[in-house]
Amino acid sequence: MSTIEAQHTEPQEAPRRRRLKAPGSRNFSKPVRYLMLAALVVFSGFPLYWMLNTALSQDSELYGQAQGWWPHWERLADLGDVIGTVPIFKWLTNSMVIAGGTTLLSLVFAVLAGYALSRFKFYGKGAAGFLLFATQMLPEALLVVPIYALFASLGLLNGMGGLILANVAFTMPVSVWIIKGAIDSIPFEIEEAAAVDGCPRVTILSLVLTPLILPSVAAAAVINFFDGWNEFLLAKTFIAERDLWPASVGLASFIGQYLTSLNSVMAAALLFTLPALVFFLLVQRRIVSGLTAGSVKG
């Protein structure tokens, strides 16, 4: 098979094609590559499949006998009833607000801080960059109580605003360093050219730099969004009111002390994964590099 491949590619435009090919593609023939990909898809996709399978099963099947391999598609219509007893869409909306707010706020801060860390010289710059990681160095569980006490005195408990703030404190540092790295790789001359063309610094940042670091911003957005979406500990601690719960806390509430209805948990969990999936699909197209190619001589 590989010889056929070689004959096929070698004669015309050989150097160009070779350059455009992915590095691994030379080593394996097509069927082998597909086989490996299939294994990967099964490996990562099976849990999702099993989630669906479980959601469509009945308690008796789950606990009574071995769970079947094929989902009961005919029960798809009943899925709503399973989770109808809880305000799952309210929770998902809350999650969306929290994750979206965390992402937005974190990115705004991260672009500004990353720019400062990348371009300015100031006293304590190294310390500032290092201290950003202070929240990452300590376990979240350790910080929950102090933050709780702080938020209690500030009246930020039991609200999504306070939760967003706390989330940003935990997710921003990583974004700052991602974006600092991206700005580091942008030639300084482009900024100077913009300054000569009449841009004040804020406009350089918004008109010139931000479009250039968009792939990194998108990557940071994905990380932030999922951090905010999945966050459980802070939300569970800070928000007592059921209607303000994000979906992560809501999901956990299915797990009772004596009884856990696995199919309801899985049905809700399926709904929980969908918006995150949609967000990722929207953003992943932006995560492409090579946008700066051609601006300056490489």
Added chain:
Amino acid sequence: MTKLSLRNISKRFGDTRVIDDFSAEVDSGEFLVLLGASGSGKSTLLRIIAGLTDASSGDVIFDNLRVNRQSPRERDVAFVFQSYALYPHLTVRDNIAFPLALDKFKGWHHIPGISMVARRVFGAGKDISERVAKVSAMLDLDEYAARKPGGLSGGQRQRVALARALIRNPSMFLLDEPLSNLDAKLRAELRGEIVRLHRLTGKTFIYVTHDQVEAMTMATQIVILHNGEVQQHATPQEIYAKPANTYVARFIGSPPMNLMNATVEDGFPTLGNLRLPAPDGIRLQGGTVTAGLRPEHLTVSADTGGRGLPGTVRRIEDLGADTLIGVQPDPALNLNMWELNQDELIWIRQEGQTRLFAGDACTIELEAQFASYFNSRTGMNLASSEQTSGAGVLPLRG
């Protein structure tokens, strides 16, 4: 039309002195080339004029107005970068329109988000479109207008950078080695283009380069910098014919001026048995003096009995139209070739081809009326230096 004055500009980075007390006046419409080897401070000087770097001390004056504290935009200069510095996310058209769109910004247009919309709206406006089209046509960029810089060749990118500078109608053009990333043919082509733009606009151009060909062909004035100090500020012709010191003599010309150690006998500089005419208006008294002659003012012949400097042909470089001949002079002449030139050979430029071969004995004849003389201790040109003393050389005003 802006007249530029630089007064006592100095620049230090930490303990390193990059520019040392630089002063110059540049008349409106001049094409000034700052020429120097890398590390001579020429780019730093240009950036100080542009306002991209602050001088440690000294004043930058545009038309009697001190602009030290003003931003590049307020100084109304255009800057062309060596690395082009185009905006990679914008098309050629948008790149060229960018400065004009920014000109229309009012304070609140700079708010992030609004600025993106404002740039698009202004950039698409009728007057800007017309000007962009005009400038693109002038630089043959029409067909690439919709492309992004990534899809252009080096020469095209640099033309876009020139267009972006040109469209603003600035008071002054500052160019920082704009051609050094291009191949020889493109460089020659764009050199012509820039000279044409200079004539067309009549604006002041300040051009930084390390390439003496660019300096000689484009400039109306050249400033030669070395270690942050001005070596000479003159017209290209003057710099070539009357270098102010041995550094300039060796920096300009390819191959550069041949420097030879001459002893002074009876007031005349002498190379071996060859007595050179005394330099105008200067009387020499004993000691030594450095004589400089351009390769084209020397001829070489196989006639070993002739009147000239005896030597042996070592290298022959046939350039087609002319030939460079490297001759090692007789060591007995004591010309100090290596110390003065970092080269043991006297280079001679001869039209057409030569019949000499490496290893042949020969005689170098001098067109001594073209010789320049330098103080052998300080390296300063005797004709131009005001006070020269020591080493037995006493130039007196005649």
